[in-house]
Amino acid sequence: MTAILGAGTRAVAELEPADTRARIVVVGNGMAGARLVEEVLERDGGRDFRIIVFGDEPHGNYNRIMLSPVLAGEADEADIVLNSHDWYAERGVELRAGVRVERIDTVAKVVHAADGTATPYDHVVLATGSHSFIPPMTGVRTASGDLLPGVVGFRTIDETREMLAAARTHRKAVVMGGGLLGLEAARALQAQGMAVELVHAMGWLMNAQLDAEAGAVVRRSVEELGITVHTDAMATEVLGTHRVTGVVLKDGRTLDCDLLVVAAGVRPHTDVAVRSGIEVERAVLVDDRMATDVPDVYAIGECAQHRGTVYGLVAPAWEHATVLADLLTGANPGAAYTGSRTATKLKVAGVDVAVMGVSTPERDTDEFLVISEPKRGVHLSVVVRDDRLVGATLVGDTRKVAFLTQAFDRGTPLPAERIKLLVDLSDGEAEVGVAELPGDSQVCNCNGVTKDRICGAVAEGCTSLPKVMDATRAGKGCGSCKGLVQRIVEWAADGALTEEESASWYVPGVPMPKPELIAAIKEHDLRSVSAVFATLARGGQEDAKSKMGLASLLKMIWGADYVTEPDATFVNDRVHANIQRDGTFSVVPQMKGGVTTPDQLRRIADVAEKYDVPMVKVTGGQRIDLLGIRKEDLPKVWADLGMPSGYAYGKSMRTVKTCVGSDFCRFGLDDSTQLGIDLETRFQGVESPAKIKMAVVGCPRNCAEAYVKDVGVVATGKGRWEVYVGGAAGASVRKGDLLATVSTPAEVLELTGRFLQLYRENGNWLERTYDFVPRFGVDRLKAVLLEDSEGLCAALDEGIQRSVDAYTDPWARDLAEPASPGQFRTSLPLTVLPRVPVR
Amino acid sequence: MTTLTAHVVGRADEVPVGEGRAFTAGGTPVAVFRLRDGSLRAVAAVCPHAGGPIADGQSDATVVVCPLHLNAWRWDGTPTTDAAPLPVYPVREEAGTLVVEV
Known part of the structure; x- marks a missing residue:
């Protein structure tokens, strides 16, 4: 140590x-x-x-x-x-x-x-x-100017060691200063078995942060720990010749001690x-x-x-x-510091304290609300100015701190009944933030579901999160509100929640978690979705909402030996295009690494004109999207394009963004473009629990946003590449975790393949890597993939290779032979498509 | 009470097992599904929630799921979500043709 x-x-x-x-x-x-x-x-x-x-x-x-x-x-x-x-x-x-x-x-x-x-x-x-500021006191320093032995500040590890040593050999400590540091020192020394007296020059404890009443509440709690507190007490003299023996207060009292901790503030x-x-x-x-x-x-x-x-x-x-x-x-030449709004939450002497902004009203028009329960050790106050929270003090009960911090930092609107800032009137035990959410506030923005609607579903008998989500569709869009939905459901159900057994299942229609399901599929040699239902589902019942997840899983397990059934496949995967709100489709041809050619662009332009494509759009993944294509035109569009599918519709590997790397960029450290193309070539079309987006950048300026991709690769110079996993910049934003730094593109490809296969075998259906990586654990991920701690690497390499080998371009395949009769027939026969406005 | 009229909408082999195809029955767009047990179902081709193409949806013995927002309806037309009901129509196979009553 x-x-x-x-x-x-x-x-x-x-x-x-x-x-x-x-x-x-x-x-x-x-x-x-x-x-x-x-x-x-x-x-x-x-x-x-x-x-x-x-x-x-x-x-x-x-x-x-x-x-x-x-x-x-x-x-x-x-x-x-x-x-x-x-x-x-x-x-x-x-x-x-x-x-x-x-x-x-x-x-x-x-x-x-x-x-x-x-x-x-x-x-x-x-x-x-x-x-540490050492106030002037007679006798505090020796003739040489050093502190008298036994007198110590509380600022450094050496001072901490000195106090710990003293606590072993001495009995009685006086702590000077009733601020944060002093209170911490007093409690700590008391926990080390010393008798502790606290001397504070001001009228109440923590006077810099708290008003007198809140300070009194803290004092009570400190005294309950067995610490003696003296306020309005100034030490004027330190006694002792070789070591401290006591302090003399201004009022003449003497406190004996063999350790004096000075925590009377700091000076820059x-x-x-x-x-x-x-x-x-x-x-x-x-x-x-x-x-x-x-x-x-x-x-x-x-x-x-x-x-x-x-x-x-x-x-x-x-x-x-x-x-x-x-x-x-030079990362941000315009960066400027304009000050901090400080909000602190801490535990001082065993008491929860949260403080932000001002502690008392400063203007005649300031609203000031105080709830004081000294017996319970609780003192809460807020200061509101012009309908904005400008200060809050919470002692002994910090349950409202999340809401108040948000209101303080962002100036969010405050409830008209100010008391709701400090207590939940309806239900004192409710989760902070959920109770005071207005009923008509939208919780799920994707599906437009309000808090009232969620509460209504619970009242109607939906007693679990999945049931409420099914009934309201809340949380079924981008999924970013799921946590909030869950808290509202818990709050509305008031403890009457049932844990769905199905929560651990990979899909709702087959009662098994993913590892068991994979084992059973292999054991029974089940190669089609209908075979899985017949063998493993309850009563052999098929389930429409489970089909897509099962189809993906079977493709992963069997590769080329998977038996395709059109009805098991979602429409996007049946017609290899992404369905749009009006029933038309979007077509995104493959453009590896975002690199294209004049010839490709010419063909895309010709197709756009020939089929009256209402919108041609450059995508976030560095490709070109043709939107508003009629279903029946899809095969003709593919034939005219003469390019492979970009898989922009699948729960699969989609795209690898790249920057121009070392070929053209002044700052590029390595050939990111080629590595991006190689990654996309190797893993094109590989199906997975959810979509996979990658990027490769040629330097840490990160122009292609590799830090926020499912797999992101960053050149750091001298041939070295950092591989990040689990990043996201969609409904959730998360920087990827650094998995490893490797020295060759071949190692990047191998490591990426291993990671993908591990995710494919262990990720839940629709679980993105940004949820999977933290769930699996970054340390375990490193151990498994880099040190082969669980002996999986050979099987992972083999598994991903099977899928790589099974790749065929779906556009070329279905052009040669349609997957089923009427595959591309319109499904909206009387509607003139497309209906999106042409720009 | 409305009387239903029978319309021949197409050939029976136009609807593969497990899938849905859209037809018009006397001016009404209908989606006809052939379930895995071989039986037929007919529902409105346009979803009442946001105009989604029901025939592109996935189905099982109990429900059909709209591909746009994943609302599901039982084959009697009642929704499993809070969407409006989906109209359903009698359908049968007759001498190799599909007959839907609207």
Whole structure:
């Protein structure tokens, strides 16, 4: 444990002498400085910048917020390590841990450190954070200026260790300061078995965040833990010669102690800035670009003062780091920081507290609502100004915090009855957010289903989520509202919900989860959907809504040996085109990697004219969509196009987007276009639980959006490719998880095939990879696919190969021989199609 | 009470097993399905919810499902969702032809 956070003995890695990269020097290795390094690296800044980090503490980077749990014995030091020494070494970042920076020569652009070194910089970032404020008290320091032994601040891991050591050998602690940190320290030391007294100079606890009543509620809860609290109590003198023995208060009382923790606030570390001639008020002054008044010198985190505010929370510090990284790397030259609205939720001394904005009314017209139940340890208040929430304080009951945070951050409308901001009048136990949703508010935007309609279905006897979804179609569109629908159903059913046994089934018509179903299909050698129903369904009953999922599964299992039945197939798969709202179809020819030719474009143009295609549209997947094609024209359109199907209609591999890669792009690191074409060629038409979209980009600028694809491949230079899986940018937005970094296109193809097959064998019907990957678990995914931890890889490779081998272009196949009589007959004989307006 | 008129809409072999095909019966568009047991069903060809082509839908012994929004109706025309009912018509096979009464 100590090894991880221990002093770094590693020699600084020798950098190539010819390193011509610009230098970013970061002064401070706390939560702001380290985050900046991460953000710069994430923007591929490691290529253009050599990064040197100075850290006052001899450690890697750790999560300062977590020091309280460490002190309380609830977390290990190992748990709070953010970046170890190895982390820096692996990324080529030079960490000078334990080296204090003395000053910056902003004319020569050199950083001078206490070890005598002079480090030139192109950009220097001050991230020096804060230090504990030690109020002036007689006897607090020894003659040499050091703190009297037994007196300790609460800011660093070393101070935490010192307190832990003291807790083992000493009995009585006084904590100075009744703010967040002081309360945390008091509770933690009490948990370590010490008798604790808390001394606070102000009239009530947490006076910076809470009003007097809320502070009183916190006090009660703290006292119930057995901690003695003194408010309006100022310590004026520290007793003891070799070690602290007590403190004297202003009113003359003496409190005995053998440990004195000073948590009376923090002050920004501005010494380096002051010595370097950089403008400082309470902290280092910065503009919206985090820039100080000196060129190429920036400040972020707690040492920065922006528009008059110095923040003491981690969220703003991280926002600073993000903006500055955007600017330094050029990832977003227009990035600007305009301030943070801070909302915090924490557990202090065992009490849930959430605070945002102002705590008391400031204008005559402000509305102020307070609910105080000191006996229960609950104190809630909100401040409303001009119909907007400008502040909220929740102590002891933070169930409404989600709704209030949303109202505070986004200015969403507030209920006319303000009391509903704080309590659910109808049902105190209800899920936050659902109860106060108006009945006529639309829950499912795809199908236009309101909350009332969902509640109505429950009242009519639908007692499970699937039944409500069947009855109302809520959640059956894009699916992004499913969670909300479920919460409303649970709320409306009020505990009378039944768990559908069928929830675990792959399809509703066959009572088996997917793995069992696959095993049974193989065991009974079932090669058609009708055979599956006859053998495995209850009473041999077929089920229309299960057919599509079963057809997909059977194709996956049997490849070319699957027995096709037209009635088992959804209309899109029967006519190999995507049905539109008026009963016409869209036709998307294959255009591998989004690369086309003048000849293809000419043919597409000719077809569009010949068949009066009402709309020709470039798709998001880098292809061309012909919309409004009559069903009976489909075979003629395919014949005239002379191009293979692009599978834009299937639950299958659809498209691989690419950027122009290294051939033409000034920034391209590798041939992303060819790899995209190779991926699409190998996996074209492969059916899967839901559609699969891929992309390959030639550099991390991500022009073809590979980070948000089911499979995304990113060239990082020197022949290396990162493979991301489980990304999404549809109804859900999710960045893919990095599966692996590999060195050849062949490895990309192999890994992609393995991942696809694993998903095909384990994904539920219509479950996209962005749900599958988190469900399966990224770590397990890596273990299975990269280390073959479950011995599956050979079978996965074989399975995907079977599907690759079974590929035939469906357009060419059905042109040669229709799948069934009347396959392309119109189904709307009296309707003139298309009915969409022609632009 | 409305009287039904019988119309020959097409040949019996125009509707493959398990699938649906659309016809017109005296000016009314109808979708005729042949179930897997060989029996016939006839319903309105246009879905009452959003004008979807019912004949393109999938079916089983109990229901037909519209391909546009996956509303389903039992073969007596009653919906399983909150959509309006789907008109149903008597249908039979007669000397190799399909006869629908509308």
